[in-house]
Amino acid sequence: MLQIAFGVVAAALLFSAFKVVTTRNLVHGVLWLGLTLATTAAAFVLLKATFLAAMQLLLYTGGVLTLMLFGIMLTARVEGVEVPVESDNRGRAALLAVGVFAVFAWTILNTPMPTAPGAAFSAQAIGASFLTDHLLAFEVLSLLLLAAMVGAIVLARTGDHAPPAGHRPGRRVLPARGTKGDPS
Amino acid sequence: MNPWLHGALYGVVLLAVLMTIVAWATWFERKFAGRMQSRMGPTIVGWAGLLQPISDAFKLLQKEDIVPARADKTLFNLAPPLTLFFALAVAAVVPFSPGLLASDMDVGVLYILALSGLTVFPIWTAGWASNNKYALLGGMRAVAQGISYEIPLLMAAAVPIVLAGTMSLGGIVEFQVQHGWLIWWPPGPGLFAFIIFLLAALAEGNRIPFDIPEAESELVSGPSTEYTGIKFGLFYLGEYVHTMISGAVMSALFFGGWDGPFAPGLHWMVFKTLFFFVVLLWMRWSLVRYRPDQLMAICWKYLVPASLVVLLWAAVTVVGGPA
Numbered sequence: 001m002l003q004i005a006f007g008v009v010a011a012a013l014l015f016s017a018f019k020v021v022t023t024r025n026l027v028h029g030v031l032w033l034g035l036t037l038a039t040t041a042a043a044f045v046l047l048k049a050t051f052l053a054a055m056q057l058l059l060y061t062g063g064v065l066t067l068m069l070f071g072i073m074l075t076a077r078v079e080g081v082e083v084p085v086e087s088d089n090r091g092r093a094a095l096l097a098v099g100v101f102a103v104f105a106w107t108i109l110n111t112p113m114p115t116a117p118g119a120a121f122s123a124q125a126i127g128a129s130f131l132t133d134h135l136l137a138f139e140v141l142s143l144l145l146l147a148a149m150v151g152a153i154v155l156a157r158t159g160d161h162a163p164p165a166g167h168r169p170g171r172r173v174l175p176a177r178g179t180k181g182d183p184s
Numbered sequence: 185m186n187p188w189l190h191g192a193l194y195g196v197v198l199l200a201v202l203m204t205i206v207a208w209a210t211w212f213e214r215k216f217a218g219r220m221q222s223r224m225g226p227t228i229v230g231w232a233g234l235l236q237p238i239s240d241a242f243k244l245l246q247k248e249d250i251v252p253a254r255a256d257k258t259l260f261n262l263a264p265p266l267t268l269f270f271a272l273a274v275a276a277v278v279p280f281s282p283g284l285l286a287s288d289m290d291v292g293v294l295y296i297l298a299l300s301g302l303t304v305f306p307i308w309t310a311g312w313a314s315n316n317k318y319a320l321l322g323g324m325r326a327v328a329q330g331i332s333y334e335i336p337l338l339m340a341a342a343v344p345i346v347l348a349g350t351m352s353l354g355g356i357v358e359f360q361v362q363h364g365w366l367i368w369w370p371p372g373p374g375l376f377a378f379i380i381f382l383l384a385a386l387a388e389g390n391r392i393p394f395d396i397p398e399a400e401s402e403l404v405s406g407p408s409t410e411y412t413g414i415k416f417g418l419f420y421l422g423e424y425v426h427t428m429i430s431g432a433v434m435s436a437l438f439f440g441g442w443d444g445p446f447a448p449g450l451h452w453m454v455f456k457t458l459f460f461f462v463v464l465l466w467m468r469w470s471l472v473r474y475r476p477d478q479l480m481a482i483c484w485k486y487l488v489p490a491s492l493v494v495l496l497w498a499a500v501t502v503v504g505g506p507a
Contacts (some may be wrong), residue, residue, distance in 0.1 A: 031309065039303075054289075054291040057301075058301060061302060062301035066304070066327055069308060073324055108401075132231070
């Protein structure tokens with residue numbers, strides 16, 4: 001039963017991942033990506049890594065997807081429901097994908113993995129190892145995120161003075177700041 | 185019992201019970217709102233209008249199903265059932281009494297938060313696929329609101345996790361059965377966390393006073409503008425189920441879940457859930473809608489810093505306080 005369930009989830013995962021790269025409609029691509037990420041979470045559940053699954057749903061499916069939708073809505077000229085994808089470097093992308101796949105496959109096949117699910121996946125164990133064994137990596141990651149955040153704020157600030165390319169007044173979804181009396 | 189069979193059976197029973205409760209919850213809301221506004225509410229169909237939900241269901245099923253000509257048909261049709269799906273999926277980890285739950289996940293609270301974060305996608309999809317400016321604006325508002333209020337919601341839900349030392353909803357309720365409800369013991373963090381959780385859950389569920397995605401006065405009906413018949417009904421149902429489940433999650437996280445004297449646990453859990461449902465209705469029919477910028481200000485300027493302070497307070501309480 002578990003094997004069948006895993007097979008179904010894996011098939012859905014592969015199919016949706018395939019649709020992400022082949023669909024011509026950018027919004028469809030993002031939603032297929034959402035299905036890919038959600039089925040990855042389902043695979044984690046079947047492998048008894050529930051904490052990873054919850055994080056996958058919370059951060060990737062919830063967070064990253066939202067940001068992508070924002071990206072599309074704020075940059076693309078939204079006319080009707082079609083947001084086409086134009087790409088002229090499919091060859092190079094395919095080459096890169098095969099390369100990355102080879103590296104991952106080689107690494108995974110050559111790394112001894114614990115096969116028994118257990119304490120290593122629990123939230124407590126992950127939290128404890130973040131704050132003891134991997135403290136430096138954890139702090140470096142925080143620094144990276146801080147840098148990204150500062151960068152994003154700097155980029156957004158320039159928008160105060162000169163509207164970015166493709167900006168059309170009236171397309172703004174939210175007021176830039178909470179000015180009192182803003183009629184939106 | 186076979187866990188697969190147990191899951192399937194539990195799902196069917198839960199769905200049937202929940203749908204029945206939700207159907208008459210709509211009747212109750214209309215009566216309740218009517219009384220608040222010195223009206224009678226439904227009175228015609230059945231005694232005191234009690235058969236109104238059935239009549240409404242048949243009415244919605246009979247309506248013509250309209251898909252706008254230039255809409256994205258697949259996504260347009262997919263969005264309403266998905267809304268209901270995400271709302272219902274949360275119910276899987278809600279413990280209704282000791283042992284009466286589909287799955288006591290060790291990360292149940294995270295699972296609930298993750299799914300309630302996903303509820304904005306069907307709403308956004310509906311808005312986008314409708315090919316309608318009002319719907320799209322509503323969808324974008326829903327996403328902006330959802331992603332903002334997710335942060336205080338997470339922080340507030342982390343407080344019971346920290347206090348009880350477990351992420352399983354069943355475990356949190358067990359802790360409260362032994363040590364007292366988290367809303368008042370240990371005194372302080374639980375109460376404030378509950379207030380933040382309540383506000384954030386209202387915003388996440390797009391309920392008044394935070395229902396700006398479907399603000400009738402400016403956006404017609406937001407993402408559900410183009411929907412007719414039973415598809416509109418599914419949105420409506422999804423919203424009710426979401427509110428109902430929010431009430432259940434609040435009672436489990438802060439009000440001891442099935443804990444209570446004199447009556448079986450299930451009765452207490454249902455009573456608390458319905459109580460919070462009524463509180464949410466009460467707020468809905470008493471308050472007015474905020475503007476989007478006010479909404480963002482409430483979240484980022486007040487709720488997020490407050491939730492950080494409360495979380496720190498809870499951590500300090502656990503390390504060196506009375507608990």
